[in-house]
Amino acid sequence: MDEFKTVIGLEVHAELDTKSKIYCGCTTEFGGDENTHVCPVCSGMPGVLPMLNRKVVEYCVKAGLALNCAINPYSRQDRKHYFYPDLPKAFQTSQFDQPLCLNGYVDIVAGGQPKRIGITRIHIEEDAGKLIHGADQTRVDYNRCGVPLIEIVTEPDFENSAQVHAFLEALREILLYTEVSNCKMEEGSLRCDVNLSIHREGEPFGTRTEMKNLNSFSAAAAAVEYEAQRQRRVVLGGGKISQDTLRWDDEAGYNYVMRSKEDADEYFYFPEPDIMPMVLSEGYIERIRKTLPELPAKRRERYVQVMGLPMYDAQLLTVSKFISDFFDRTVAAGAQPKAVSNFIMGDITRLLNERGLAPEKVPIQPDAMAELLDLISKGVISNSMGSKVIEIMFEETKSPADIVRERGMAQVSDAGAIRGMCEQVIAENPKIVADYKGGKVKAITALVGQVMKMSRGKANPAMVNQLLEELLK
Amino acid sequence: MTITIETVQHIAHLAKLQLSETEMFRLADEMEKIVGFADKLSELDIEGVKPTTHAVAVQNVLRDDELKPSYDREKILQNAPERDAACFLVPKVVE
Numbered sequence: 001m002d003e004f005k006t007v008i009g010l011e012v013h014a015e016l017d018t019k020s021k022i023y024c025g026c027t028t029e030f031g032g033d034e035n036t037h038v039c040p041v042c043s044g045m046p047g048v049l050p051m052l053n054r055k056v057v058e059y060c061v062k063a064g065l066a067l068n069c070a071i072n073p074y075s076r077q078d079r080k081h082y083f084y085p086d087l088p089k090a091f092q093t094s095q096f097d098q099p100l101c102l103n104g105y106v107d108i109v110a111g112g113q114p115k116r117i118g119i120t121r122i123h124i125e126e127d128a129g130k131l132i133h134g135a136d137q138t139r140v141d142y143n144r145c146g147v148p149l150i151e152i153v154t155e156p157d158f159e160n161s162a163q164v165h166a167f168l169e170a171l172r173e174i175l176l177y178t179e180v181s182n183c184k185m186e187e188g189s190l191r192c193d194v195n196l197s198i199h200r201e202g203e204p205f206g207t208r209t210e211m212k213n214l215n216s217f218s219a220a221a222a223a224v225e226y227e228a229q230r231q232r233r234v235v236l237g238g239g240k241i242s243q244d245t246l247r248w249d250d251e252a253g254y255n256y257v258m259r260s261k262e263d264a265d266e267y268f269y270f271p272e273p274d275i276m277p278m279v280l281s282e283g284y285i286e287r288i289r290k291t292l293p294e295l296p297a298k299r300r301e302r303y304v305q306v307m308g309l310p311m312y313d314a315q316l317l318t319v320s321k322f323i324s325d326f327f328d329r330t331v332a333a334g335a336q337p338k339a340v341s342n343f344i345m346g347d348i349t350r351l352l353n354e355r356g357l358a359p360e361k362v363p364i365q366p367d368a369m370a371e372l373l374d375l376i377s378k379g380v381i382s383n384s385m386g387s388k389v390i391e392i393m394f395e396e397t398k399s400p401a402d403i404v405r406e407r408g409m410a411q412v413s414d415a416g417a418i419r420g421m422c423e424q425v426i427a428e429n430p431k432i433v434a435d436y437k438g439g440k441v442k443a444i445t446a447l448v449g450q451v452m453k454m455s456r457g458k459a460n461p462a463m464v465n466q467l468l469e470e471l472l473k
Numbered sequence: 474m475t476i477t478i479e480t481v482q483h484i485a486h487l488a489k490l491q492l493s494e495t496e497m498f499r500l501a502d503e504m505e506k507i508v509g510f511a512d513k514l515s516e517l518d519i520e521g522v523k524p525t526t527h528a529v530a531v532q533n534v535l536r537d538d539e540l541k542p543s544y545d546r547e548k549i550l551q552n553a554p555e556r557d558a559a560c561f562l563v564p565k566v567v568e
Contacts, residue, residue: 018538025541034559039544054535076526083489085563131566139560142549266487271526276534 004198004235006228007205008158010220012171013149014181015127015189016059022126022148023050023093023275030187034141042126042146044088052077052275056148057100059180060124061280061288063150064101066178066295067119067171071285075100077124077272085140086128094151096269099123100278106174107297110166117167118155125149144188150180156195156205161221168192168217173296177321185216192220197241198231206231207241211255213248223248227255299324307337316345320359329366335373343373347390355394364393372400380404381411385457413460415467418451421459422467425450436472444468474512476504 021028024041041048061071078096104119129145131138152171158164172190175181183190192215197208211227214220226248231241246255294302296318303314318324323344330340348362372393376386381404392403404410412418425447426433436443444465451464481497481504492500546559555562 020538020540025536025539026543027540033546035546035549035561037543038546038549039541040549043549051534051536053538055538057535083487085561085566132560133565136565137555137562138564138566139557140563141560268487273527276527277532279532 003200004228004232005201006159006224007156007197007199007208008160008164008224009156009195010152010154010158010164010167011193011195012152012154012168013127013191013193014063014152014175014183016056016148016150016180017182018053018055018059018148020053021146022053022056022124023146026146028147030184030189032143034139035143037143038145043142044090044145050093050274052278053148056124057278057280058288059148060100060122060150061285062178062292063152063175063180064104064122065285065289066174066292067101067104067106067122067152069101069104069119069122071280072098072100072102073280073282074098075278075280077275078269079272080125080267080269082267084128085138086131086145088129088142088145092125092128093272093275094125095123098277100280106167106170108163108166108170110160110163115157115163115166117157117163120153120155122150122152125151158224161224164194164224165217165221168220170297172217173318177293177295179321188215191215194220194223194227196224196227196231198228198235206235207243209241209244209246211246211248212258213250215250219248219250222250222253223255226253230255293321296321296324299328303337307331309337309341313338313341313345317341322360322362326362326366326369330369330373333367333370335370336377339373339377340369343369343386343390347387351391351394363397364390368393368399375400375404379411379413379460381409382457382461385409385411388457409458411460412455412458413463415463418455418459418463419467419471421451421454422447422464422471425454426468426471433472444472474505474508476501476508480504 015028018028020026021037021042024039026037026039026042029037041050064071076095076098077093079091080094080096081091083090099121101122102120104122106117106119108115108117125148127144127147127149129140129142131140133139154167158167172183175183175190181189194211194214195208196211197206199206209227209231211223214223227246234241245258247258248255299318300311300314303309303317304311309317317327327337327340327344331337348364351357352359352362372386372389375381375389376383381389385404389400389403389409392398392407393400396403398406429447429450432443432446436447447468448461448464451459451468452461478497478501481492481501484504485492485497485500550556550561553561
């Protein structure tokens with residue numbers, strides 16, 4: 001099997017997170033009753049005049065800059081013709097030879113190996129409507145028709161499904177951080193087509209097939225595995241690969257031919273006369289470049305190399321831009337990076353999960369978080385009391401210092417008071433004391449627990465431990 | 474330039490048109506004349522001239538990302554050759 005090399009390229013479509021559609025003011029909101037987000041422009045009525053949404057150009061340029069592309073100073077829209085009822089105009093307004101972005105790349109790590117994936121181009125286009133197939137008729141809903149898309153085309157740089165998966169993860173992260181797409185796979189906001197061919201080492205590339213309908217990263221990876229194996233079998237069996245468009249059936253785990261080369265792509269592209277060319281100045285491009293956030297890969301690098309966090313922490317902190325920003329602001333407010341990271345990965349994640357909240361719903365301000373960590377590091381409250389304070393901060397907008405004061409949560413470090421409680425616990429638990437004195441050193445934790453309980457969690461646990469050891473000598 | 478019957482068949486197929494043999498011969502003839510007419514343009518010397526894609530030299534005609542109310546669904550569907558309560562209906566298109 002290893003005599004073959006697999007060559008894979010991707011085409012990824014991402015819906016842009018604009019309020020209105022690409023050429024009209026209809027909403028891009030997902031769902032809605034069928035054909036209620038539709039007007040004469042997006043339903044392709046004759047005589048209408050589409051007008052390009054400036055946010056679409058801006059978001060595409062922003063994505064292009066984040067993906068290390070050159071921005072085309074002159075760009076244009078073209079009509080791509082095909083007859084299919086999901087497009088009422090019988091053409092898709094897209095871009096052909098003058099896309100907005102060219103020649104970028106994304107660095108990924110797959111199977112422990114770094115790899116650079118080239119981006120050939122990124123262009124803007126309109127999404128198509130939704131077809132609902134019945135027994136003998138097809139129903140057409142144009143709500144999605146005209147929702148802005150960017151199509152990201154990669155170089156044929158992938159060799160296996162792990163690289164495809166890693167790239168899609170990296171791309172999703174970048175699109176989320178730049179806030180150009182919400183990347184909701186379940187709503188079809190991010191979709192992927194796979195082009196794949198195989199060839200023997202030293203021979204030219206084989207004929208490629210195109211697979212559509214890949215709506216999750218795992219589907220893309222599974223489809224790559226399947227198609228590479230299928231092509232190997234065909235070639236080893238003496239057959240030839242035909243240049244087909246295949247449809248991946250994720251449930252069944254196989255693909256089938258959607259259309260073959262005979263009726264394939266003759267789109268008769270020509271310049272879109274209704275949309276004027278886009279001429280982008282250097283100033284405009286630089287203004288957008290300034291709005292780019294620090295990207296997740298860079299943040300992870302900084303967390304590990306500058307802040308000394310484990311890679312594990314860096315990964316979890318950068319899953320969401322909001323959390324990563326929250327972390328950075330808390331550290332900027334004076335907190336210890338690892339302490340912040342521990343609370344985010346522990347209590348904050350738990351509280352969000354329990355309440356079914358998205359990360360950006362964290363109801364705590366970074367300053368308040370830093371203040372809480374300060375109370376802990378100064379020994380005013382214990383670490384475990386800190387967890388309780390965070391829980392209260394999820395419900396009430398009070399400063400941690402106020403919460404601690406109002407509820408009398410401050411740690412008791414008064415040696416006299418703690419000694420009194422220790423003596424009482426020793427007197428009340430002769431059996432545990434006997435065990436300890438008989439050599440079971442671990443029995444002391446039971447006594448510490450009793451004292452903590454008696455102090456309602458407020459005793460300084462280190463002091464309790466030390467005093468008990470002293471008293472039991 | 475000669476337009477063959479195969480070319481006419483191919484174009485008709487892409488345009489989803491079903492043509493009779495008589496129509497195809499007639500169209501081959503007409504298309505030949507149209508293409509011949511356009512061919513006249515290739516007599517011009519356009520060395521170094523950039524292609525014109527728009528009749529007016531206007532660029533960056535953009536609108537702000539603002540919502541406008543969509544149309545009433547009844548209005549959108551009123552000219553549909555076939556419809557149900559909410560959708561356009563077309564012949565079944567999936568293989």
